[in-house]
Amino acid sequence: MEQQQKKSPGRQSFSFDRGVYVSGMASVAGKLESEGPLGAYFDIIGKDDMFGGKTWEEAESNMQLEAAKHAIGDANLSPDKIRYMAGGDLLGQLIATTFGVEKLSIPLLGLYGACSTMGESLLAGAVLVDGEYTNHALTITSSHFAGAEKQFRFPLAYGNQRPMAATWTVTGSGAVVLSSTKGKYNVRLSGATMGRVIDYGIKDSMNMGACMAPAACDTISCHLDDFHLQPDYYDRIVTGDLGVVGKEILLALLQEKGFDITAQHMDCGIEIFDAARQKTDAGGSGCGCSAITLTGYLLKKISEGVFQRVLFVPTGALLSTVSFNEGNSVPGIAHAVVFEYCGK
Amino acid sequence: MEQQQKKSPGRQSFSFDRGVYVSGMASVAGKLESEGPLGAYFDIIGKDDMFGGKTWEEAESNMQLEAAKHAIGDANLSPDKIRYMAGGDLLGQLIATTFGVEKLSIPLLGLYGACSTMGESLLAGAVLVDGEYTNHALTITSSHFAGAEKQFRFPLAYGNQRPMAATWTVTGSGAVVLSSTKGKYNVRLSGATMGRVIDYGIKDSMNMGACMAPAACDTISCHLDDFHLQPDYYDRIVTGDLGVVGKEILLALLQEKGFDITAQHMDCGIEIFDAARQKTDAGGSGCGCSAITLTGYLLKKISEGVFQRVLFVPTGALLSTVSFNEGNSVPGIAHAVVFEYCGK
Numbered sequence: 063m064e065q066q067q068k069k070s071p072g073r074q075s076f077s078f079d080r081g082v083y084v085s086g087m088a089s090v091a092g093k094l095e096s097e098g099p100l101g102a103y104f105d106i107i108g109k110d111d112m113f114g115g116k117t118w119e120e121a122e123s124n125m126q127l128e129a130a131k132h133a134i135g136d137a138n139l140s141p142d143k144i145r146y147m148a149g150g151d152l153l154g155q156l157i158a159t160t161f162g163v164e165k166l167s168i169p170l171l172g173l174y175g176a177c178s179t180m181g182e183s184l185l186a187g188a189v190l191v192d193g194e195y196t197n198h199a200l201t202i203t204s205s206h207f208a209g210a211e212k213q214f215r216f217p218l219a220y221g222n223q224r225p226m227a228a229t230w231t232v233t234g235s236g237a238v239v240l241s242s243t244k245g246k247y248n249v250r251l252s253g254a255t256m257g258r259v260i261d262y263g264i265k266d267s268m269n270m271g272a273c274m275a276p277a278a279c280d281t282i283s284c285h286l287d288d289f290h291l292q293p294d295y296y297d298r299i300v301t302g303d304l305g306v307v308g309k310e311i312l313l314a315l316l317q318e319k320g321f322d323i324t325a326q327h328m329d330c331g332i333e334i335f336d337a338a339r340q341k342t343d344a345g346g347s348g349c350g351c352s353a354i355t356l357t358g359y360l361l362k363k364i365s366e367g368v369f370q371r372v373l374f375v376p377t378g379a380l381l382s383t384v385s386f387n388e389g390n391s392v393p394g395i396a397h398a399v400v401f402e403y404c405g406k
Numbered sequence: 407m408e409q410q411q412k413k414s415p416g417r418q419s420f421s422f423d424r425g426v427y428v429s430g431m432a433s434v435a436g437k438l439e440s441e442g443p444l445g446a447y448f449d450i451i452g453k454d455d456m457f458g459g460k461t462w463e464e465a466e467s468n469m470q471l472e473a474a475k476h477a478i479g480d481a482n483l484s485p486d487k488i489r490y491m492a493g494g495d496l497l498g499q500l501i502a503t504t505f506g507v508e509k510l511s512i513p514l515l516g517l518y519g520a521c522s523t524m525g526e527s528l529l530a531g532a533v534l535v536d537g538e539y540t541n542h543a544l545t546i547t548s549s550h551f552a553g554a555e556k557q558f559r560f561p562l563a564y565g566n567q568r569p570m571a572a573t574w575t576v577t578g579s580g581a582v583v584l585s586s587t588k589g590k591y592n593v594r595l596s597g598a599t600m601g602r603v604i605d606y607g608i609k610d611s612m613n614m615g616a617c618m619a620p621a622a623c624d625t626i627s628c629h630l631d632d633f634h635l636q637p638d639y640y641d642r643i644v645t646g647d648l649g650v651v652g653k654e655i656l657l658a659l660l661q662e663k664g665f666d667i668t669a670q671h672m673d674c675g676i677e678i679f680d681a682a683r684q685k686t687d688a689g690g691s692g693c694g695c696s697a698i699t700l701t702g703y704l705l706k707k708i709s710e711g712v713f714q715r716v717l718f719v720p721t722g723a724l725l726s727t728v729s730f731n732e733g734n735s736v737p738g739i740a741h742a743v744v745f746e747y748c749g750k
Contacts, residue, residue, distance in 0.1 A: 070489060070539045074513040117732050145414060146600055154498035155726035156518045157734075160603055164737055169418040169600035171526065172518045172739070174500050182515065186530070193537030195414045213728070256490055256513035259504055382499035384557070388461050390501075393508055395516070 069192070072288025075255040076185070078192040082252070083404070084238055084365075085198070085245035086137025088129040089358035092207065092233030095346075098335045103358040104234075105132055111208065111233050118209035119157055125235040125350075126151070126162030126204045133237035133357075137245060139198060141166045144239070146195070148186035149202035150179045152231075152349055153213060154382070158204055168200065176378025177274075177303050178257065179203040180236060180353040181397030184374075185254040187240045188399070197242045204235035205348030214267070214383060227269040227307045229331055229347035236353025238361070247365040248405030254398060255285040259380065261393035267379075267386050271308020271331075271344055274377035277394030278304060279315040281375055285398045286321060293323040297369040300360065301396070302352035302376030303331035305344030330355035330376075352376040364403050372401045413536070416632025419599040420529070422536040426596070427748070428582055428709075429542070429589035430481025432473040433702035436551065436577030439690075442679045447702040448578075449476055455552065455577050462553040463501055469579040469694075470495070470506030470548045477581035477701075481589060483542060485510045488583070490539070492530035493546035494523045496575075496693055497557060498726070502548055512544065520722025521618075521647050522601065523547040524580060524697040525741030528718075529598040531584045532743070541586045548579035549692030558611070558727060571613040571651045573675055573691035580697025582705070591709040592749030598742060599629040603724060605737035611723075611730050615652020615675075615688060618721035621738030622648060623659035625719055629742045630665060637667040641713040644704065645740070646696035646720030647675035649688030674699035674720075696720040705745065714747045 071077050091104040092111045101107075106128055108121075113128070115121035126149075134141055147166075150173040151158035163170060175182035180203045187199035208218060210231040216222045240251060260277040267273075278301050286293065293299060304312055309329050316323055330352040331345030356374060363369050377396040386392070415421050435448040436455045445451075450472055452465075457472070459465035470493075478485055491510075494517035495502035507514060519526035524547045531543035552562060554575040560566045584595060604621040611617075622645050630637065637643060648656055653673050660667055674696040675689030700718060707713050721740040730736070 069537065074489060076539055119728060119732065145418060150518060152499075153726065154728065155496075155520065155724065157724070157726045157729040160724040160737055161729065161734065164603035164605050167602050169602050170739065171530065171600060174494060174516045174518045176499065186515065189533060189537060189539065193413065193533060193539075195420055195533065195537075256515060258511050258513050259508035261508050380499065380501070380504040382497065382501045384463060384498065385501040385505065388463065390505065393504055395514065 074284055075288035077253050078188050078251060080192045082188045082191045083241050083244045084247045084249040084361055085241035086133045086239035087357040087361055088132035088136060088237045089354040090125045090129045090235045091354055095232055095234055098340060100334055100359050104354060118206050122158040122204050122206040122209050123162035126158060126202060129235040129237040130163055130166060130200060130202055133239050137239040141168055144168050144198050144200045146190050147200035148173055148183040150174050151204050152210055175395055175397060176380050177347060177349050178376040178378030178395050178397050179349045181376040181399050184399045185256060185397050188251050188254060191240050191242050199240045202237040203349040203353045205231050205350035207231045207233045210348055224343055225268045226343055228343045229270055229303060229305045229345050230342035231348035232334060232346045232351035234350035234354040236357040238357060248403055249361055249364045250402045250404040251399060252402050253400040255281055257281040257396045259393050259395050261391055263391045265391050267381060267392055270347060270379045271305040272311055273379045273392040274394035275304055275308040275311035275315060277396040278312050278375055278377045281396040281398050283319045283321055293321055293326050296326050296371050296373045298328050299323050299326045299373045300328045303347035304329050304377060305331045307344050364401050367403050367405055370403045374399045374401060418628055419632035421597050422532050422595060424536045425586060426532045426535045427585050427588045428591045428593040428705055429585035430477045430583035431701040431705055432476035432480060432581045433698040434469045434473045434579045435698050439576055439578055442684060444678055444703050448698060462550050466502040466548050466550040466553055467506035470502060470546060473579040473581040474507055474510060474544060474546055477583050481583040485512055488512050488542050488544045490534050491544035492517055492527040494518050495548050496554055519739055519741060520724050521691060521693050522720045522722030522739050522741050523693045525720040525743050528743045529600060529741050532595050532598060535584050535586050543584045546581040547693040547697050549575050549694035551575045551577045554692055568687055569612050570687055572687045573614055573647060573649045573689050574686035575692035576678060576690045576695035578694030578698040580701040582701060592747055593705055593708045594746045594748040595743060596746050597744040599625055601625040601740045603737050603739050605735055607735045609735050611725060611736055613651060614691060614723045615649040616655055617723045617736040618738035619648055619652040619655035619659060621740040622656050622719055622721045625740040625742050627663045627665055637665055637670050640670050640715050640717045642672050643667050643670040643717045645673045647691035648673050648721060649675045651688050708745050708747050711747050711749055716745045718743045718745060
């Protein structure tokens with residue numbers, strides 16, 4: 063006989079009823095990001111994009127270490143109080159994370175969800191806290207413009223032309239400490255929806271928004287169904303890095319499923335840059351894009367009560383240069399996390 | 407005030423008291439593996455190493471899909487009954503997993519722990535079942551000799567010389583279904599220890615055993631400390647792919663910490679090939695090595711009561727060609743999982 067899955071409503075969602083709270087956070091950002099519309103919100107700005115490293119990959123590792131330390135300090139904790147961490151990055155074999163966090167000596171659940179990683183790590187961290195396996199979990203991710211371009215596209219010095227649908231990988235790292243008791247922030251993580259791999263057969267790696275929009279649609283509609291909600295339950299439904307092209311596709315796909323999220327939708331990739339002035343084409347992307355928009359801006363606004371309920375849905379494009387060059391499609395995945403204001 | 411972390415004994419371990427059972431399993435193996443000492447135990451053998459794919463990466467994806475389907479069927483379930491899966495592989499951006507499991511339409515927690523991934527996925531899957539988030543979780547991983555060589559080392563056609571410390575990446579995929587109720591197997595997953603990134607500064611990517619042994623030592627000694635156990639509590643302490651070089655280092659490092667596991671130690675990399683006859687040098691390696699040794703051999707022996715208690719500790723070497731070529735060390739990580747006989 064099947065036992066009841068009491069913490070798992072609907073098809074693929076989680077309800078965190080024990081109480082999982084945001085107790086610390088950090089946003090580390092590069093120069094271009096600091097000059098964008100959210101620049102004033104970030105905790106740490108690099109004076110250049112090397113963050114004291116000799117290579118781009120080392121720069122990204124250093125950003126992650128900075129973000130981790132800042133978030134742990136922000137939660138008024140020391141690394142030895144963090145029993146588990148969940149994190150990852152875009153680079154092959156997660157080298158930014160490996161070399162970034164090894165000095166902290168915290169057990170690591172290494173994750174890969176492409177640019178959905180901040181959602182995936184928050185989901186995994188919340189399970190560890192809600193499931194009573196730890197009082198504190200660190201969740202973290204990062205991306206670096208130069209490291210990502212080098213890995214996924216062309217050498218920077220080659221100066222290839224960028225189509226208008228291309229997005230600009232954000233240089234940044236975001237970290238959140240989740241705890242079983244409320245700290246100084248009025249933010250609770252109350253639920254989540256784990257995404258499936260969704261493949262519409264799109265093969266244009268310069269149009270990531272189109273590749274990821276179907277996954278965002280699947281996770282958002284599934285979330286609303288699982289919890290029996292309408293979009294207006296949320297003040298904001300926030301995707302990670304669809305950009306202007308992906309946003310349009312997402313809204314249209316959700317309309318087909320009977321959900322109109324036009325009034326609630328926000329995309330971190332659109333918010334983080336002033337695309338016309340900063341020449342970032344369709345918007346920002348990368349694990350760091352949604353991570354620092356969340357930790358720099360969104361969580362602070364929720365803690366202040368400006369937003370009461372936010373559905374955070376980072377989106378990832380699942381490709382490698384190998385799969386792409388072998389003619390494969392670019393499937394997407396999106397993981398959703400619910401943040402609620404819990405002051406007063 | 408700190409709440410008690412009742413499901414988390416010691417520094418970095420988990421105790422799964424609700425009951426997490428192995429309800430289904432699968433081992434898919436390549437030709438060389440089928441000719442080794444464990445050949446008779448594997449469920450599915452490829453007639454060649456392409457598994458119906460046009461590329462090595464597609465071959466690996468096909469193996470994962472085969473393993474997933476077989477394990478789900480073995481548990482007498484259908485894919486829609488599996489609420490969550492946790493899995494990954496060695497390839498950049500986890501493309502073997504992405505393209506392998508997308509057809510199953512199961513929410514995916516994408517993991518990267520290099521060759522420790524089978525341990526990591528079992529740990530994550532057990533948390534989801536023990537924490538009452540699902541009644542059934544699928545855990546899975548794979549590796550492919552040719553895909554791994556192409557990615558991490560030299561083109562196969564180049565025919566480079568292999569030093570004696572080199573290991574041979576196993577072509578195989580293993581999958582386990584974990585459930586909240588006991589099925590036909592007498593195997594319970596009762597605990598786990600999440601590993602930390604351990605870096606002894608070793609830079610030889612042709613000697614993975616030496617890179618990973620310190621991580622195995624850290625996780626095993628931490629596990630024994632956390633649960634207040636001596637090595638003889640276990641019938642076997644099984645590492646993933648240290649090979650003959652790494653085994654010697656592990657035994658010596660653990661001696662220094664006061665633990666003698668000589669009598670209990672077994673290494674999947676040593677068991678899976680007859681190294682002298684099959685010319686596999688120091689032994690097998692890759693995510694698939696520990697995965698199919700577990701699902702083909704170990705779990706069946708536990709279910710029969712031949713082994714009563716086994717500590718399964720797959721080990722991963724955390725490197726990419728980028729980090730290696732930039733002169734970085736090769737850190738290791740190891741995740742441990744406890745299996746117990748639960749018949750009669």
